[in-house]
Amino acid sequence: MTTTVTTSPTVVLQGVSRWFGQKVAVSEISAEFGAGVTGLLGPNGAGKTTLLRVLTGLIRPSEGAVSVFGSSPRSDPSVYSRMALVPEDENVYGFLSAAEFVIHNARLQKLADPAGAAQRVLEMVDLTDVADRKLAGFSKGMRQRAKVAAALVHDPEIVILDEPLNGTDPVQRAHLTRIFVDMGRQGRTVIVSSHVLHEVERMADRVIAMVDGRLAASGTVPALRSAMSDIPLQIRIDCNHPRRLAAALVEREWVGGINVEETSLHIRSLDADQLGRALPALAQKLDIRVTRVDPEDESLESVFRYLVEGR
Amino acid sequence: MNAQLAIMAVTLRRLITRKRIIGLILFASIPALVVLFASTGDRGPERLANLYHDTTYGILIAVALPVIAIVNATGALGDERRSHTMPFLALKPIPRWSIALSTTIASVGATLAVAFVAVVLGWLVAGFATDSWEIGKGPAVGALVAAIGYGTIFVPIGLLTRRATVIGLIYLFLWESSFANAVATLAPTSLNHIALSAYVDLAPDISAADALGSLEPGAGTALTKVAVVALVSLAITTWALNKRDLA
Incomplete structure (x- = not known):
């Protein structure tokens, strides 16, 4: 290049x-x-x-x-x-x-x-x-x-x-x-x-x-x-009803997959911006208390590897 | 202060730290201390003169100065590379030969500073003890030759390899002390023997004269030889600064 x-x-x-x-x-x-x-x-x-x-x-x-x-x-x-x-x-x-x-x-x-x-x-x-x-x-x-x-x-x-x-x-x-x-x-x-x-x-x-x-x-x-921003990201969400939130998210087209645990869920999102916009509204509608939202693999290295290997 | 003097000043300050200089001067002053101690007994001037020459050549010229010079010379540019401070020296609008010359002068200067103290101290002690002020000429010229020879040749080696000090000590204790001593024809390859040839020229009666091998006594010849060694070392250092990695 x-x-x-x-x-x-x-x-x-x-x-x-x-x-x-x-x-x-x-x-x-x-x-x-x-x-x-x-x-x-x-x-x-x-x-x-x-x-x-x-x-x-x-x-x-x-x-x-x-x-x-x-x-x-x-x-x-x-x-x-x-x-x-x-x-x-x-x-x-x-x-x-x-x-x-x-x-x-x-x-x-x-x-x-x-x-x-x-x-x-x-x-x-x-x-x-x-x-x-x-x-x-x-x-x-x-x-x-x-x-x-x-x-x-x-x-x-x-x-x-x-x-x-x-x-x-x-x-x-x-x-x-x-x-x-x-x-x-x-x-x-x-x-x-x-x-x-x-x-x-x-x-x-x-x-x-x-x-x-x-x-x-x-x-x-x-x-x-x-x-x-086009890179799929693994995002962790801690909340009081992870299964209910997962059920609401799973149908969205920008969700690549979900793993549910007792107090958290791990979402593979194809569009982090869309997730960021949708999550507060969903949490309010379903009466779910979200305590933490963190990207799990947004290290520079993973981003760069995507840029290199995804080209 | 111009760039060359600035490089010399900083290199000297790096090589001559207070603790280091005290230790090295004490090490190099052993012959003077031995003669001082011996002069309190009932030895005559001739025996004291022999003792002075044996210890000055055997300890100062053959061991202390080479070790000090190797440490200084290998560190003159080698320490810049090993401690990653080379960019502060090499990335400057200064010709490489000038950097090589300045650091080499600093290396020889740092060794001569120690040699000067040790030689003058020994000269004073021996002069008073024997009542002969000619006695210090051989050690002075021998020390000068050793400081220039060892102080220049190990500058490029320090730049080129991390194991320069070990290589220097192997050369000193294996090559010079063993092979060049044992095989007379190898004497010209030994800086120590070249220094001895200058020493013996001005102090012909010393017992170490037997170790000259195939070399003839001659202070002028010895100084010419180390001048050639210095020029070759400068050329190699300049080449290394131009052609080799500096980080």
């Missing part, structure tokens, strides 16, 4: 594959990335990190080619003055303070005023109060923000973020999400990987979904959502 962007692409992957011995981590991915935020979505082990490492030149593709601003990052390190990676690993130079770490990155970017640039991005990620504290004593969320600051210190045009919200609390999460969205609006190429759909949904204009190293789906978030 190939995915393209409408604006001129800054990053182009052509038939990129990467395998480690017998294991294929990334298989024949062709994609283009341009201005705006693109979410790279997939369950753990889907190959997102490997793809981002290939894209940034940290590892070689076994096959295919990567082009960033028309150059290969592995043979032309000058492209790193225009791009940045926030790696997934939380390891940083623990013996440096946050300020030293960001200034160090600014020096390696050969900036004229490393301290001034560091101050700007430390303010952006809200770390100025703890800038002189050693990174070794930072929480995971604070380290994430320090890594984001280090990556943004040279004002890159391409920003690649591998699970950047891992370990952050809700306030930090909202803050970082705002920063990434703003960068996309400024016309930068922002690529954010995540295994959490709603996280990506808040940031990305466009989503590329990966499963088992392959590109499973791509498009806008509403388009992907729409594709996912």
Whole structure:
């Protein structure tokens, strides 16, 4: 599958594959990335990190080619003055303070005023109060923000973020999400990987979904959502009269099957939206008290597997 | 501070932690402590000089410095890869040869810092005990040769394999201590013997001179040899940074 962007692409992957011995981590991915935020979505082990490492030149593709601003990052390190990676690993130079770490990155970017640039991005990620504290004593969320600051210190045009919200609390999460969205609006190429759909949904204009190293789906978030709404879902409903509710539901055409237990029923629904609309009315009409409604298999992995295998 | 100096500074800070440096200096200072202890007895200057050279070569040059250099060199870039901090170094607009050079200088510098303390300490103790200030020249040049040789060649090995330290110790204790000692023609393949050739050039009467094998004493030749080793190591490190996976 190939995915393209409408604006001129800054990053182009052509038939990129990467395998480690017998294991294929990334298989024949062709994609283009341009201005705006693109979410790279997939369950753990889907190959997102490997793809981002290939894209940034940290590892070689076994096959295919990567082009960033028309150059290969592995043979032309000058492209790193225009791009940045926030790696997934939380390891940083623990013996440096946050300020030293960001200034160090600014020096390696050969900036004229490393301290001034560091101050700007430390303010952006809200770390100025703890800038002189050693990174070794930072929480995971604070380290994430320090890594984001280090990556943004040279004002890159391409920003690649591998699970950047891992370990952050809700306030930090909202803050970082705002920063990434703003960068996309400024016309930068922002690529954010995540295994959490709603996280990506808040940031990305466009989503590329990966499963088992392959590109499973791509498009806008509403388009992907729409594709996912056709997926049969297993839903659990806890109520005080499961048999009565099952009898009322079984005739509906969007119900694929029902298992009844003592205090719950498990419905295989072909249209979760229809079920969501019908259930309150039915419960009221039959005088049934519904205490819980939960999807049982709406994990990202099952959704992606459906997208891959159902195509 | 430019990018190269920044890489050197951070690599040195990573390699030279306070606890580590105290431990390594104590380890490397054993010869000085032995001579200091011996000088309190009734040994004459000649016996003290022999004791100084035997312990300085046998402990500092042949064991302590190589071990310290291997730990520093394998960690200079290897630790970046193993601790997943390589993106903060490699994804920068800096030529790979420059990264290789900066980290290699830091590796040699970290080893020389320990060597400097140990050599100067031993030189002072032996100088006072024997009343001869020429005595420290051999150890100083021998330590310099060892620090450059071991401190450079294990940088690319640390980048290429996770088992670099084990490989280094096998090379040191199996190849150099056994084979290169036993077979005279293998001496040129041993950094330790090359360091010894520099040492012996400036301290010809030491008993370890017998272990030179097929090598001739010569500080200039030894320094040239380790300079070639350093250049080859730099080339391999640059190649590895360009061609191999960095994560």
